Amino acid sequence: MAEAGGRDSAGGGRAAPILRVEGLALRYLTRQGDVRALEDVSFALARGESLGLVGESGCGKTSLANCLMRLLPDNARLTGGEVLLDGEDVLLLSEDEIRSVRWRRISLVFQAAMNSLDPVYRVGQQVLEAIEAHGVETTATGGRERVARLFRLVGLDAGVFERYPHELSGGMRQRAVIAMALACDPDIVIADEPTTALDVIVQDRILRELKRIQEELGISIIYITHDMAVVAEVTDRVGVMYAGRLVELGETASVFGSPLHPYTEALMSSFPSVTGAKRPLASLAGEPPDLADPPPGCAFHPRCAHATALCREQRPPRVGLGDQWAECWHPLAADAVPLGGD
Amino acid sequence: MQGDGETVRTPDQPLVDVDGLVKLFPIAGNVFRKPSGFVHAVDGVSFRIERGESLGLVGESGCGKTTVGKLLVKLLEPTSGSIAFRFTDAGGADIPGGRVDPSTLKGRQLRDFRRQVQLIFQDPYESMNPRRTIYDTIAEPVSVQGIGSALDRVDRVAEILSLVGLTPPSAFLFRYPHELSGGQRQRVAIARALILEPSLVVADEPTSMLDVSSRTGIMSLMQELASGLGVAYLYITHDLAVARYMCDRIAVMYMGKIVEMAETEELLRNPLHPYTRALLSAVPVPDPGHHRPPPAISGEVTAPVDPPARCRFYDRCPLATRSCETSPHPPVEEKARGHVVACYEA
Numbered sequence: 001m002a003e004a005g006g007r008d009s010a011g012g013g014r015a016a017p018i019l020r021v022e023g024l025a026l027r028y029l030t031r032q033g034d035v036r037a038l039e040d041v042s043f044a045l046a047r048g049e050s051l052g053l054v055g056e057s058g059c060g061k062t063s064l065a066n067c068l069m070r071l072l073p074d075n076a077r078l079t080g081g082e083v084l085l086d087g088e089d090v091l092l093l094s095e096d097e098i099r100s101v102r103w104r105r106i107s108l109v110f111q112a113a114m115n116s117l118d119p120v121y122r123v124g125q126q127v128l129e130a131i132e133a134h135g136v137e138t139t140a141t142g143g144r145e146r147v148a149r150l151f152r153l154v155g156l157d158a159g160v161f162e163r164y165p166h167e168l169s170g171g172m173r174q175r176a177v178i179a180m181a182l183a184c185d186p187d188i189v190i191a192d193e194p195t196t197a198l199d200v201i202v203q204d205r206i207l208r209e210l211k212r213i214q215e216e217l218g219i220s221i222i223y224i225t226h227d228m229a230v231v232a233e234v235t236d237r238v239g240v241m242y243a244g245r246l247v248e249l250g251e252t253a254s255v256f257g258s259p260l261h262p263y264t265e266a267l268m269s270s271f272p273s274v275t276g277a278k279r280p281l282a283s284l285a286g287e288p289p290d291l292a293d294p295p296p297g298c299a300f301h302p303r304c305a306h307a308t309a310l311c312r313e314q315r316p317p318r319v320g321l322g323d324q325w326a327e328c329w330h331p332l333a334a335d336a337v338p339l340g341g342d
Numbered sequence: 343m344q345g346d347g348e349t350v351r352t353p354d355q356p357l358v359d360v361d362g363l364v365k366l367f368p369i370a371g372n373v374f375r376k377p378s379g380f381v382h383a384v385d386g387v388s389f390r391i392e393r394g395e396s397l398g399l400v401g402e403s404g405c406g407k408t409t410v411g412k413l414l415v416k417l418l419e420p421t422s423g424s425i426a427f428r429f430t431d432a433g434g435a436d437i438p439g440g441r442v443d444p445s446t447l448k449g450r451q452l453r454d455f456r457r458q459v460q461l462i463f464q465d466p467y468e469s470m471n472p473r474r475t476i477y478d479t480i481a482e483p484v485s486v487q488g489i490g491s492a493l494d495r496v497d498r499v500a501e502i503l504s505l506v507g508l509t510p511p512s513a514f515l516f517r518y519p520h521e522l523s524g525g526q527r528q529r530v531a532i533a534r535a536l537i538l539e540p541s542l543v544v545a546d547e548p549t550s551m552l553d554v555s556s557r558t559g560i561m562s563l564m565q566e567l568a569s570g571l572g573v574a575y576l577y578i579t580h581d582l583a584v585a586r587y588m589c590d591r592i593a594v595m596y597m598g599k600i601v602e603m604a605e606t607e608e609l610l611r612n613p614l615h616p617y618t619r620a621l622l623s624a625v626p627v628p629d630p631g632h633h634r635p636p637p638a639i640s641g642e643v644t645a646p647v648d649p650p651a652r653c654r655f656y657d658r659c660p661l662a663t664r665s666c667e668t669s670p671h672p673p674v675e676e677k678a679r680g681h682v683v684a685c686y687e688a
Contacts, residue, residue: 271628
């Protein structure tokens with residue numbers, strides 16, 4: 001399989017990856033049939049790295065986060081692949097065993113985090129509860145001190161402990177939720193659209209804060225977002241998802257500098273910017289495919305300007321250029337070479 | 343006011359002229375008591391929109407931009423200040439009853455006004471009745487206005503569906519909102535707003551719920567239709583990058599006040615107000631090689647509850663001086679041609 005290649009490219013030759021996802025496949029059983037939410041997703045995450053996962057609604061990015069956390073609804077079925085955390089497959093752990101991983105080693109900052117605080121409890125109490133539930137601190141004073149430390153870390157003053165969520169601004173609530181995600185000293189934080197509901201000035205502060213915290217604690221962060229500008233600013237590497245597949249992965253600078261997949265290019269050229277010359281925005285015709293009935297061949301072919309008969313019939317191969325790869329029959333860089341493996 | 347103006351052509355008079363608009367919302371005191379204070383949601387806002395022009399109203403949540411939009415379409419009544427519309431025919435000549443002050447309208451005149459001014463909401467999932475077909479949704483304004491026969495209406499709806507890119511219309515006419523994607527629903531919302539051929543469309547964050555790939559399509563559709571039909575927009579958004587593409591001019595709002603207003607590229611290249619500068623420098627740039635320094639602004643937005651008379655931006659301003667503290671909120675001044683700023687230090 002693509003194992004050797006995957007291992008080498010993990011984190012671009014930095015330290016051994018802390019997380020490796022191989023061939024992950026997930027389906028949701030619905031009345032309309034099986035929805036193929038994830039199909040053959042593989043990537044590695046290095047210690048201290050920040051990885052972006054971008055794509056549009058329904059591309060599977062939140063499903064992927066939920067897989068990594070093992071927080072899946074009842075109708076979800078993992079149909080293949082592994083999620084190796086320091087070599088141990090998280091998907092094989094029992095419900096009891098996963099409790100020592102979830103929140104303690106991998107934690108999640110939810111999308112719409114503003115609403116993930118319980119309105120009837122004081123904010124500090126909620127963070128304290130998370131700490132106690134996982135047995136990170138056993139004494140009351142130890143727990144309180146830890147909350148105070150976490151609040152300092154995320155830039156909240158100690159007085160926030162006694163406040164209720166509705167008394168806080170959106171930015172402060174977001175900080176509290178980040179404090180909660182950091183409560184058990186995780187190695188990996190998944191931030192699912194962490195700033196989508198926030199105003200730009202607050203977003204800017206939260207993203208800078210996350211970066212500082214990441215450097216201070218040496219944690220890895222997976223940013224899940226639809227915002228190409230945020231990805232460009234905060235990630236080391238970026239993976240582009242389309243219709244449940246990772247269609248391109250590489251160093252952020254290389255992917256933005258020379259995308260291999262036409263979908264990546266379309267995403268980037270449809271994103272407006274306030275700086276630089278005003279260039280016309282590209283628009284992408286059509287809609288993403290129905291994952292209960294995905295098109296044959298490359299899932300992007302109905303919307304792709306480069307599509308040929310080959311694309312309509314056969315799964316595209318993985319082609320690469322240095323550390324960057326894409327799944328495409330007609331990559332945008334002529335010197336991209338087919339990668340071995342499947 | 344009516345008699346002398348109706349036949350005279352005055353092309354330089356704007357479509358909308360807003361002057362000193364104020365909207366205060368009372369904060370409930372105890373039962374039977376008078377309000378404990380007022381939120382100054384919109385506090386002395388003045389601007390003009392020309393025929394066919396797109397004015398962007400940009401600012402953070404709570405700055406009052408949506409309230410301005412609601413005042414313009416008469417979903418809210420202003421506390422004080424004036425709004426004057428001047429509707430004309432396609433050639434720019436006055437039409438009977440074309441000079442309108444929405445606060446005085448009733449009955450038939452109000453119905454005529456509703457035909458001229460339309461609204462597009464942010465959320466295409468919430469703004470449509472799920473039990474009504476696309477045809478019902480789009481035809482409703484036409485039947486309320488009593489235009490044409492039932493048969494004409496089908497033709498008219500089909501025509502506008504193809505205009506907004508939902509083709510073939512027959513495939514969409516009798517479907518329900520849940521069968522459409524977000525982008526398609528927003529096209530329906532645009533069709534509903536444009537079927538009466540309004541003069542002004544107030545668009546409140548029309549693309550912020552959409553994915554990148556459908557967003558660009560909606561943006562260019564709105565631009566094409568505006569130039570084709572001569573529609574003016576008040577385009578309300580928090581996203582300066584989107585405003586850059588959608589607006590001829592941009593007005594930046596902060597705590598109920600317009601702090602700066604200029605032509606779009608002029609505003610982006612040469613922002614004068616410290617708030618505009620902070621806002622612009624906080625926008626992420628989709629270029630990994632670009633280094634963006636932190637914006638020069640402190641603190642957080644607070645609700646404008648009975649704010650002090652001084653500059654609204656004083657508490658967060660990097661340029662604030664002692665005289666800013668004691669002076670009233672700065673007046674709007676023209677610093678360059680068509681570029682107005684409300685700041686003593688800019």
